[in-house]
Every structure is written in C-alpha cells, then in structure tokens.
Amino acid sequence: MTEHTHTTCEELLDSLSAYIDGALAPELCRELEKHLAECNNCRVVLNTTKRTIDLVQTPLEKPDLPEDVRERLFKRLNLDDYLTRKSK
Amino acid sequence: MNRQPSNEISLEAIIAGDRAEFARLVDEYSSPIYRLGLRMLGNPQDAEDVLQNTFLNALTHIQNFEGRSSLATWLYRIAANEALMLLRKKKPEVNIEEMEGEEDAEDLHPARFVDWSALPEDELLSDEGKKALDDAIQQLPESLRLVFLLRDVEGLSIKETAEALNLTETNVKTRLLRARLALREQLSAYYSERLPARSEK
Ligand SMILES: [Zn+2]
Numbered sequence: 001m002t003e004h005t006h007t008t009c010e011e012l013l014d015s016l017s018a019y020i021d022g023a024l025a026p027e028l029c030r031e032l033e034k035h036l037a038e039c040n041n042c043r044v045v046l047n048t049t050k051r052t053i054d055l056v057q058t059p060l061e062k063p064d065l066p067e068d069v070r071e072r073l074f075k076r077l078n079l080d081d082y083l084t085r086k087s088k
Numbered sequence: 089m090n091r092q093p094s095n096e097i098s099l100e101a102i103i104a105g106d107r108a109e110f111a112r113l114v115d116e117y118s119s120p121i122y123r124l125g126l127r128m129l130g131n132p133q134d135a136e137d138v139l140q141n142t143f144l145n146a147l148t149h150i151q152n153f154e155g156r157s158s159l160a161t162w163l164y165r166i167a168a169n170e171a172l173m174l175l176r177k178k179k180p181e182v183n184i185e186e187m188e189g190e191e192d193a194e195d196l197h198p199a200r201f202v203d204w205s206a207l208p209e210d211e212l213l214s215d216e217g218k219k220a221l222d223d224a225i226q227q228l229p230e231s232l233r234l235v236f237l238l239r240d241v242e243g244l245s246i247k248e249t250a251e252a253l254n255l256t257e258t259n260v261k262t263r264l265l266r267a268r269l270a271l272r273e274q275l276s277a278y279y280s281e282r283l284p285a286r287s288e289k
Contacts, residue, residue, distance in 0.1 A: 013196065017265040021246075044203045049272045051205035051212075055221055056241050056271075060213055065119045069136055073118060074111070076140045077147065082111035 007035035012042050020050055099159060103150055114143055117160065120242050121167045127225060127237055128171040129178070138174060142167040157251045164244065164252040168234060175230060182230050196269055204279035224274035228267055235260055236267035 012035055018024045019032055036043050055061065065073075074083050097116060101109040118139060125138030145166050153162055175182055204212075211217060228236060238249045239260070246264075250257045 013198075013265075013269075017261060017268060020268075023246075041198070041201045044201045044205075045198045045269075045272070047203055047205035048276055049268050052268065052272050052275055053240050055212055056225070057243070058209075058213060060218060061221070062119075062123060062241065065122050065139075069122060069132075069139070070115075070118065072136065073114065073140055073143065077110075077114065077143055079107060079111045079114065082108060 007031050009035075009039060009042055012036070012039075013045070016046065016049060020046070020053065097159065099150070099153065099155070110147065113146075113159075117163050118143070121163065124164075124167055124237055124242070125171055127241075128230065128234065129174060130226065134174055134178075138167060138170045141170045145170065158248070161244070161248045161251050164238060164242075164248075165254075168238070168252055171234070172230075196266060198269060198273060198276075200273060200276035200280055202276050202280040202283060204276065204283055207279065207283075220275065220278045221271075224271050224278075227274065228270055232263050232267040232270065235263040236271075239264055240268070 012032055015024060015028065015032060019029065024032070036046065071083060074080060097113050098106070098109055102113060121142050122135055122139045125135030126132065129135055129138065142163065146163060149166075153159070157165070212221075225233065225236070234253060235249060235255075238244045238252055239246065244252065246257050246260050249255075249264075250260045253260070255263075
C-alpha cells in the first residue's frame with residue numbers, strides 16, 4: 001500500500017467510471033471528493049461525463065420498435081397469431 | 089437490468105414449444121435489440137436483419153441455454169454476435185477484439201473543460217442537441233460503442249456486459265471509460281461553441 005494521500009487528476013480519471021457507478025469504496029470516494037473540491041477541471045469532467053450518461057438513458061434516446069418492424073418480425077418467426085397481443 | 093418483466097418469462101414453456109410465451113419474450117426484448125442493431129450498423133435495414141436473426145437463432149438454440157447467465161444476457165450475446173457478423177461483412181477492416189489505440193493513453197485525457205452539464209434538458213435534447221449526441225455515439229469505434237450501448241444505454245451491469253461480449257470485466261471497464269470520455273469530449277466540443285461566454289474562474 002502506498003502512503004500518498006493526494007489524489008492526482010490522473011488517479012481521478014482512472015476511478016471516474018467506478019465513482020459514477022457507485023462502485024468505489026467509501027474511503028476512496030472521500031479521497032476523490034477531496035480532490036474534486038480543489039480541482040475545477042476534474043469537477044467539470046465529472047459533471048459532464050455524468051450528464052452525458054444521463055442523456056443517453058432518456059426515453060428519447062431509447063425509442064420503441066416501430067410497429068411495421070414488429071409485424072415483419074412476428075411473421076418471420078411464425079408468430080402471426082400473437083401480433084395483436086402486445087401488452088402496452 | 090433496470091426493468092424487470094411484470095411476470096417472469098418461462099424458459100421451460102418456451103422450450104416446450106409454447107408460442108405465446110415465445111411471443112412474450114420477443115416483445116420484451118425486441119426494442120433494445122433493434123436499437124442495438126441500429127446503433128451498431130447505422131441503418132434500419134441492417135438493424136432489422138440483426139433483430140430477426142437474433143430471435144431465429146435464439147429459437148434454434150434455446151434448448152442449449154444453460155442458465156449460467158440470465159436469459160436477457162444470453163439474448164444480448166446472440167444479438168451482439170449477429171451485429172458483429174454483419175458488420176464484418178460490410179466493413180472487413182473493423183477489428184472488434186483489438187483495443188483501439190491501446191498503447192497511447194493520450195486520447196483518454198480530457199482536453200475541454202467547459203461545464204455544459206447545467207444546460208436545461210430541453211436544450212440538450214432539442215433536435216439539434218439530440219443529433220449531436222447521436223453523431224457522437226456513432227463516431228465511437230465499434231469496440232467501444234458496443235460496450236457503451238449495453239452498459240450505459242441498455243443498463244446491463246459490468247458483469248452482464250462482459251458475459252454478453254465474452255470480454256473480461258477489466259476489459260469492459262477500460263472500454264467503458266474510454267467510450268464515456270470520448271463522448272464527453274465530443275459533446276464538450278459541441279457545447280463550448282454554443283454556451284454563452286461566461287467569466288471563467
Ligand atoms: Zn484534478
């Protein structure tokens with residue numbers, strides 16, 4: 001184990017994904033947060049990365065299957081009888 | 089996974105030949121699989137091929153499903169393979185196994201520090217904003233895009249993504265970070281030109 005207590009921008013970047021996903025040990029989180037409080041650039045990287053992930057998860061970015069595509073799929077799979085059963 | 093089917097789809101019933109149950113499976117997963125095809129191949133025709141082939145393939149092999157992963161992960165695995173097969177046919181130069189620019193970590197380093205994260209959602213997801221986002225995703229190398237789509241768009245866990253793509257979890261994590269940072273960089277470039285000039289502190 002290393003002794004250093006100062007997280008660098010480099011180290012923050014390495015742990016960024018895990019931090020965003022909440023997969024980091026509380027101790028490490030505190031270390032990173034200490035760095036974040038002092039480092040504007042890392043704060044911006046964190047905020048904008050988080051926001052990017054939020055955006056791709058919005059319903060607008062996750063459209064449902066178009067009805068005609070569903071119809072052709074069901075026909076191809078010989079599921080014609082179940083076409084009208086879509087629970088919505 | 090962020091969404092659980094209201095009542096669990098029965099694998100036994102599908103194997104026993106229950107068509108209605110298979111139809112339920114198709115309805116549960118056809119949207120995400122179509123989206124994956126669309127984002128990997130870039131056009132609706134190919135996405136539809138991926139979709140149809142995935143379920144044809146699933147139906148043929150469902151007896152061999154061992155239940156070591158979830159049914160969803162197993163389906164994503166088939167879909168990812170179908171997408172990659174079609175991609176290789178169309179773009180033989182694509183190498184999905186290889187990490188793009190593995191040795192130079194330079195591209196990992198953020199270069200733009202404009203904080204656009206507080207912009208209102210209706211601006212970020214306006215027609216123009218949405219197009220910038222979609223273009224940025226489309227520009228990710230295929231090997232990163234696939235990981236990103238499964239993990240961040242469809243909400244699979246790191247472990248599930250690794251299982252679906254036959255990668256190690258470490259590899260998934262590395263690719264995910266790269267993908268996220270690459271997208272962030274692209275969007276930062278886009279929004280830095282649009283944000284009103286603010287006093288930088
Ligand atoms: Zn920093």
